[in-house]
Amino acid sequence: MKVCCIGAGYVGGPTCAVMALKCPDIVITLVDKSSERIAQWNSDKLPIYEPGLDEVVKKCRNVNLFFSTDIETAIKDADLIFISVNTPTKISGNGKGRAADLKYVESAARMIAEIAQSNKIVVEKSTVPVRAAESIMHILRANQKPGIHYDILSNPEFLAEGTAINDLLNADRVLIGGEETPEGHQAVEKLSWIYEHWIPKKHILTTNTWSSELSKLAANAFLAQRISSINSLSAVCEATGADVSEVARAVGLDSRIGSKFLQASVGFGGSCFQKDILNLIYICENLNLPEVAAYWQQVIDMNDYQKRRFSQKIIESLFNTVSDKRIAILGFAFKKNTGDTRETAAITVCQTLLEEGAKLDIYDPKVEPEQIIDDLTHPSVTESPENVKKAVQIHSDPYSAVRSTHALVVCTEWDEFVDLDYTRIYQSMMKPAYIFDGRKILDHERLQQIGFHVQTIGKKYQRTGLLRSWGIVPQL
Numbered sequence: 007m008k009v010c011c012i013g014a015g016y017v018g019g020p021t022c023a024v025m026a027l028k029c030p031d032i033v034i035t036l037v038d039k040s041s042e043r044i045a046q047w048n049s050d051k052l053p054i055y056e057p058g059l060d061e062v063v064k065k066c067r068n069v070n071l072f073f074s075t076d077i078e079t080a081i082k083d084a085d086l087i088f089i090s091v092n093t094p095t096k097i098s099g100n101g102k103g104r105a106a107d108l109k110y111v112e113s114a115a116r117m118i119a120e121i122a123q124s125n126k127i128v129v130e131k132s133t134v135p136v137r138a139a140e141s142i143m144h145i146l147r148a149n150q151k152p153g154i155h156y157d158i159l160s161n162p163e164f165l166a167e168g169t170a171i172n173d174l175l176n177a178d179r180v181l182i183g184g185e186e187t188p189e190g191h192q193a194v195e196k197l198s199w200i201y202e203h204w205i206p207k208k209h210i211l212t213t214n215t216w217s218s219e220l221s222k223l224a225a226n227a228f229l230a231q232r233i234s235s236i237n238s239l240s241a242v243c244e245a246t247g248a249d250v251s252e253v254a255r256a257v258g259l260d261s262r263i264g265s266k267f268l269q270a271s272v273g274f275g276g277s278c279f280q281k282d283i284l285n286l287i288y289i290c291e292n293l294n295l296p297e298v299a300a301y302w303q304q305v306i307d308m309n310d311y312q313k314r315r316f317s318q319k320i321i322e323s324l325f326n327t328v329s330d331k332r333i334a335i336l337g338f339a340f341k342k343n344t345g346d347t348r349e350t351a352a353i354t355v356c357q358t359l360l361e362e363g364a365k366l367d368i369y370d371p372k373v374e375p376e377q378i379i380d381d382l383t384h385p386s387v388t389e390s391p392e393n394v395k396k397a398v399q400i401h402s403d404p405y406s407a408v409r410s411t412h413a414l415v416v417c418t419e420w421d422e423f424v425d426l427d428y429t430r431i432y433q434s435m436m437k438p439a440y441i442f443d444g445r446k447i448l449d450h451e452r453l454q455q456i457g458f459h460v461q462t463i464g465k466k467y468q469r470t471g472l473l474r475s476w477g478i479v480p481q482l
């Protein structure tokens with residue numbers, strides 16, 4: 007079997023790499039319209055950072071996994087084509103700010119329709135609105151050449167960045183939606199056969215096309231809702247003296263609730279949660295279900311509130327002004343083990359501090375400096391990119407980032423931040439020295455002993471100065 011995947015991004019790359027690793031009898035060609043991205047996939051420095059990805063790509067590249075810009079040949083040769091292009095939120099026109107922009111999916115479908123000379127199974131891997139397969143089908147069948155048959159399947163991807171290889175190798179489930187016709191069933195069987203190379207058959211779930219499309223949006227909505235729920239309670243904890251980690255543990259031990267995705271934080275980021283919930287909201291509004299739309303809108307509103315609340319806490323703690331104060335930002339990616347910054351909470355935190363006149367010293371182990379500057383100078387973030395450039399310094403080492411700063415803010419939960427030498431950091435910072443742990447990863451008691459003023463999410467710490475004057479915290 008020959009497989010083509012259109013879209014060599016965070017999903018297309020790792021998915022095809024694992025498929026190639028597990029299916030030596032299948033030839034997979036991953037194509038993209040970006041020649042720069044394809045050149046990177048063919049080089050030693052892959053375009054995305056994902057633990058374990060390098061090894062898999064090196065094993066399969068030019069054996070049964072090929073990266074190419076020759077979209078035409080790849081489509082012509084393939085029996086099965088994954089569409090794995092981006093589906094961002096629309097930025098203009100109908101549904102602006104909410105609906106998914108399907109222009110890339112549409113252009114992929116049109117290319118297939120134009121080029122195909124034999125039967126194709128077309129698989130929607132991108133996350134799309136319910137009934138998007140209908141539009142793809144419409145485009146393909148309206149341009150159908152005589153004797154060519156198309157089957158359309160929905161096969162949403164559930165991998166998370168930072169754990170993509172493991173998620174793909176050990177998927178909780180693979181979901182395949184298809185038409186309820188004999189040809190549809192056959193197409194589902196063919197795609198299922200690929201996954202059966204490494205996924206137990208009982209984990210391969212088949213449904214109708216629309217259930218499959220909606221399940222993807224539903225899964226992301228449920229996951230994000232858990233984060234917004236615990237984050238909402240983090241505000242209650244800070245106001246009452248409860249500790250959100252203790253609450254999350256107590257709640258999560260109920261086997262009906264479960265312990266995962268209850269980590270209170272500065273707010274969820276990433277390219278999917280917000281986009282997919284907005285997409286769900288838009289669908290609900292169009293289906294005249296305003297109560298359902300409003301319900302899911304709250305998940306986004308709570309996340310925005312959490313990002314704002316954390317940023318404001320920093321300003322208030324620093325005597326209500328950060329003007330000309332140096333603040334170190336540790337971590338810029340939307341989560342650890344990725345260099346991806348799409349919708350990262352760090353952007354909101356930095357934007358708020360910059361608007362208040364702060365100078366930022368930013369360190370992230372995997373995000374490229376140009377990416378940070380691009381994100382912070384984007385027109386949606388600032389009207390004065392030149393001022394931002396003057397106020398921001400990117401560092402390649404955390405100790406240089408914190409030197410002479412008034413405060414240190416943890417925005418991403420990178421493991422390396424846990425083991426930094428905080429005594430050395432304290433000595434190099436201005437006093438009083440503040441730490442704002444937006445990820446709840448640091449040892450706060452120890453930091454207080456060193457002399458830091460510590461603030462985190464979902465737990466109120468007494469000001470160390472007061473504790474010290476009462477003789478509760480020893481002087482080091």
Ligand SMILES: NC(=O)c1ccc[n+]([C@@H]2O[C@H](COP(=O)([O-])OP(=O)(O)OC[C@H]3O[C@@H](n4cnc5c(N)ncnc54)[C@H](O)[C@@H]3O)[C@@H](O)[C@H]2O)c1
Nearest residue numbers: 013014015016017038039091092093110113114132133163
């Ligand atoms: N990033 C994730 O973790 C993740 C996980 C599950 C599902 N998804 C979904 O998967 C889809 C892809 O996401 P991503 O993060 O990989 O996006 P991405 O932006 O990293 O990659 C998409 C790629 O598609 C290419 N492309 C767009 N139109 C094209 C065309 N007509 N021909 C050839 N190439 C084209 C772009 O150049 C880009 O390289 C989205 O719908 C997303 O919601 C993403």
Ligand SMILES: O=c1ccn([C@@H]2O[C@H](COP(=O)(O)OP(=O)(O)O[C@H]3O[C@H](CO)[C@@H](O)[C@H](O)[C@H]3O)[C@@H](O)[C@H]2O)c(=O)[nH]1
Nearest residue numbers: 163164165166167233267268269271274275276278340341
């Ligand atoms: O308890 C938690 C768990 C996550 N997060 C944050 O939530 C965001 C998203 O994290 P995660 O879901 O781990 O990463 P993504 O790569 O965005 O993956 C999500 O989005 C993908 C794209 O649709 C789906 O395929 C995945 O199943 C889904 O987990 C990140 O900012 C995390 O820091 C928290 O704040 N608290």
